[in-house]
């Protein structure tokens with residue numbers, strides 16, 4: 449197959465270049481101009497379109513198995529494809545059983561493999577409170593088939609308790625020994641608990657009343673993120689494995705800078721770039737995430753750190769819920785999490801590169817290259833280069849995208865991006881040379897047809913393991 453006449457976003461370039469891509473067996477085998485089609489070779493005309501590498505979203509909660517009322521791997525990966533994401537990495541904590549040992553991973557893979565529309569990898573989970581060497585043994589049993597390990601310093605899940613500082617140190621050391629990053633949800637639990645008590649006391653002193661979104665934001669302050677990141681950096685440095693630490697969904701610029709100085713990495717999410725705490729007045733629970741978005745100054749600083757590479761990449765932290773869970777009636781109990789994988793690339797394309805906040809090079813790194821490299825997938829994923837998988841997004845740069853929750857393929861429909869108008873529109877998404885999403889067939893999703901633009905069968909997505917694997921397992 450040849451994808452011809454597109455404006456192709458090649459890595460480390462200032463502007464897209466007019467080029468043709470030849471694809472054989474799902475891989476890019478040639479990049480050139482005026483490639484001649486062989487006998488029977490299909491030619492796709494990408495004239496007038498941008499050809500971008502498929503986005504890598506290394507932070508999704510597709511909730512399968514166990515919490516399919518919130519999301520399924522089928523619907524989540526369909527939403528990813530709709531938004532130009534061709535690789536996802538799924539978190540271990542929001543499925544049952546949590547992925548903390550090899551048997552749990554087997555159980556998850558058995559269910560997920562028939563549902564996935566885009567390529568996918570998993571993280572292993574590290575829970576607090578495990579006895580003896582359970583923590584280290586569980587991690588070792590998972591290492592060949594996971595792209596990293598995830599733990600929490602503050603957890604809202606009964607099935608996945610947080611680690612204490614001693615356990616965090618051990619988890620970092622073991623992840624380093626196994627050659628995988630250790631991903632951390634970094635908010636200090638004690639600090640947040642005290643902040644919550646203070647918030648409640650202040651409200652009572654003012655005569656009570658319903659808790660507000662300001663109360664929620666104030667209960668999870670920026671200091672709690674900075675403290676947790678400082679502790680984690682210290683624990684990693686003490687063990688000589690600073691580069692093993694990766695802090696997820698950082699919304700505080702000072703924390704991101706400190707992590708980079710220590711040799712650790714971090715990610716931010718599109719919602720921290722797009723919104724501030726003032727936006728709760730408009731969006732309410734649709735904007736509730738953990739950690740919450742902070743003030744406007746923070747947002748601008750995060751953009752600057754993303755532009756200069758201090759924050760290497762952006763993720764969605766896709767974590768939808770049912771409408772009932774999302775709108776429980778209290779800021780404390782409304783579900784914390786938003787459907788984000790389908791809005792990630794369109795948002796960064798429009799407000800990052802096309803708006804001039806990011807160079808093309810940084811845009812490509814932020815949406816695909818840097819995450820692929822961090823999680824050991826860059827032999828196959830993350831850029832348009834000969835030898836890599838033909839994971840592509842064809843985008844009309846002159847068209848507009850207006851985000852509407854009821855058009856999402858995710859089961860979650862409450863999005864803070866509701867009504868946002870963006871420059872550029874995804875026309876099709878390709879995974880290993882196969883079109884998975886076709887905007888030409890997209891329509892308003894219905895119960896009978898929840899993913900109308902999906903043109904590949906469930907199960908097309910392939911399970912990914914890390915190239916940084918001492919004993920690669922040919923698992924599938």
Ligand SMILES: [Zn+2]
Nearest residue numbers: 509539765767
């Ligand atoms: Zn998450």
